[in-house]
Amino acid sequence: MPIYNEDSERVFAGLRAIHRSLVETGQLAGFDFFILSDTRDPDVWVEEELRWQDMVRELDGKGRIFYRNRPRTPAARAAIWKISAPAGAVITAT
Secondary structure: OOOOOOOOOHHHHHHHHHHHHHOOOOOOHHEEEEEEOOOHHHHHHHHHHHHHHHOOOOOOOOOOOEEEEEOOOOHHHHHHHHHOOOOOOOOOOO
16 A cells, blocks of 8 residues: 555554455455555654554564555656656656
């Protein structure tokens, strides 16, 4: 799940609901959870990591629930722009 400066309480409540649904349907073994954060606000970033740690602990998710705050580089921005650019557009990174 990609996130960016979002309400981490809401995000992780949603992930817990998905987890619960997979448990109830007997499908959990077929899924891992990946939280990919592009958050830049340090306070939000720390909150995300704490909520992730709580979720891993509460759901015995070590090795199944992953969190990563992705560094934002000019090359990454260029890749995002390229994906969303109209066909034939010329993209340059600054």
